[in-house]
Amino acid sequence: MEILFDEVPSLDLADFTHGNEEKKLAFVQKLGEAYQNIGFVAIKNHGLDDELQKSLYTSIKSFFNLPEEVKSKYEHPEIGYQRGYTGKGKEHAKGRNTGDLKEFYHVGQELEMVPDSDPVKKEYPENIWPSEVVELKSASIRAFQTLEKAGKAMLRAIALHLELEEDYFEDKVAYGNSILRQIHYFPIENPEEVPSDAVRAAEHGDINLITLLMGASADGLQVLRKDGKWIPITALPDQIVVNVGDMLERLTNKKLKSTIHRVVNPPREKMNSSRYSIPFFMHPRSEMDLTCLENCIDENNPKQFPDITAGGFLDERLRELGLKS
Numbered sequence: 124m125e126i127l128f129d130e131v132p133s134l135d136l137a138d139f140t141h142g143n144e145e146k147k148l149a150f151v152q153k154l155g156e157a158y159q160n161i162g163f164v165a166i167k168n169h170g171l172d173d174e175l176q177k178s179l180y181t182s183i184k185s186f187f188n189l190p191e192e193v194k195s196k197y198e199h200p201e202i203g204y205q206r207g208y209t210g211k212g213k214e215h216a217k218g219r220n221t222g223d224l225k226e227f228y229h230v231g232q233e234l235e236m237v238p239d240s241d242p243v244k245k246e247y248p249e250n251i252w253p254s255e256v257v258e259l260k261s262a263s264i265r266a267f268q269t270l271e272k273a274g275k276a277m278l279r280a281i282a283l284h285l286e287l288e289e290d291y292f293e294d295k296v297a298y299g300n301s302i303l304r305q306i307h308y309f310p311i312e313n314p315e316e317v318p319s320d321a322v323r324a325a326e327h328g329d330i331n332l333i334t335l336l337m338g339a340s341a342d343g344l345q346v347l348r349k350d351g352k353w354i355p356i357t358a359l360p361d362q363i364v365v366n367v368g369d370m371l372e373r374l375t376n377k378k379l380k381s382t383i384h385r386v387v388n389p390p391r392e393k394m395n396s397s398r399y400s401i402p403f404f405m406h407p408r409s410e411m412d413l414t415c416l417e418n419c420i421d422e423n424n425p426k427q428f429p430d431i432t433a434g435g436f437l438d439e440r441l442r443e444l445g446l447k448s
């Protein structure tokens with residue numbers, strides 16, 4: 124059944140992680156309904172407490188306040204900007220040339236915590252930490268771990284909805300190639316000076332399996348509903364937004380929807396204000412096979428994607444974003 128939601132559905136993750144069988148089933152059912160339609164939900168009881176969110180925002184604000192020449196020390200094009208800083212206007216959405224009005228900082232797995240025997244230890248770059256803002260390290264690592272744990276719980280619910288074993292994704296996301304992206308949509312004093320089609324984040328689908336987004340409550344984020352209407356996200360302060368990415372859409376042969384979304388510019392008189400947000404892009408290990416699941420293919424929904432691994436797909440997409448050559 125097709126449903127046109129007027130807002131992104133709200134769920135309580137504790138119903139799934141700590142509820143009885145009935146609550147757990149209801150969570151899976153509502154999540155499945157949301158992901159087959161609008162591709163987004165807002166959840167509470169995700170594990171990020173106020174103190175952690177506050178220290179994260181305080182530290183990223185101090186980092187982005189540093190002079191450009193200091194920030195650029197942490198910029199690494201040779202690793203496709205996958206760790207550390209990415210400067211203003213460097214990333215553009217797939218199919219566009221104008222850069223987005225944002226700068227960001229990427230954090231991945233802490234290699235210290237990965238066992239030596241695991242090949243991903245040689246595959247992933249080391250995290251980069253700014254010496255000017257030492258607090259960024261501990262706050263980022265804690266947020267990464269908390270969001271990874273919440274993401275694993277979401278993937279268990281998604282597996283049940285897809286009639287897979289509950290732990291289907293467990294080994295595929297163990298020490299996965301996830302990225303915590305701390306974004307600053309910077310103030311623009313003089314709107315005439317930026318390209319007329321430049322926006323905070325042009326419309327796009329996320330690359331990864333699922334995205335867990337902190338800070339979407341500030342104005343600007345909108346999702347494209349099937350009927351072409353843009354629906355603003357109105358998450359409450361205690362909620363984070365969790366959406367389906369392109370990898371999960373491929374795996375499920377479009378049963379679950381990676382919905383196009385964007386961050387629009389504020390009105391002209393508010394262009395000189397900042398917006399911060401922190402998405403956690405949950406990626407599997409690069410060897411994960413994204414071949415469409417058999418039980419998502421039938422005569423009415425023939426297989427829509429060629430077989431590819433998560434690593435192959437990521438490389439393709441990073442090139443399209445201008446982050447890798």
Ligand SMILES: O=C(O)CCC(=O)C(=O)O
Binds near residue numbers: 385
């Ligand atoms: O800043 C936001 O609210 C959303 C950012 C986003 O969609 C992304 O970085 O993929």
Ligand SMILES: [Fe+2]
Binds near residue numbers: 327328329384
């Ligand atoms: Fe996104």
